[in-house]
Amino acid sequence: MKDFANWYNNEHRHSRIKFVTPAQRHHGEDKAILAKRRELYKKAQKNNPNRWSNGTRNWHEIGDVELNPENEKEAA
Numbered sequence: 020m021k022d023f024a025n026w027y028n029n030e031h032r033h034s035r036i037k038f039v040t041p042a043q044r045h046h047g048e049d050k051a052i053l054a055k056r057r058e059l060y061k062k063a064q065k066n067n068p069n070r071w072s073n074g075t076r077n078w079h080e081i082g083d084v085e086l087n088p089e090n091e092k093e094a095a
């Protein structure tokens with residue numbers, strides 16, 4: 020379990036928190052990571068606008084995140 024928890028918190032990038040690790044988010048590192056991604060995507064879009072006809076992925080920071088919010092609504 021210890022190995023799994025280490026992997027889950029320090030290596031696995033979660034889609035719900037914009038593909039950063041929980042540790043990165045907890046330590047506030049996600050803001051800089053997401054800013055770099057926004058810039059990278061802007062440059063890529065500028066260099067090849069035909070590839071990005073629908074825009075780029077949203078790499079802006081997010082607020083609070085709930086675990087399994089759909090399950091909490093069912094319990095209420």
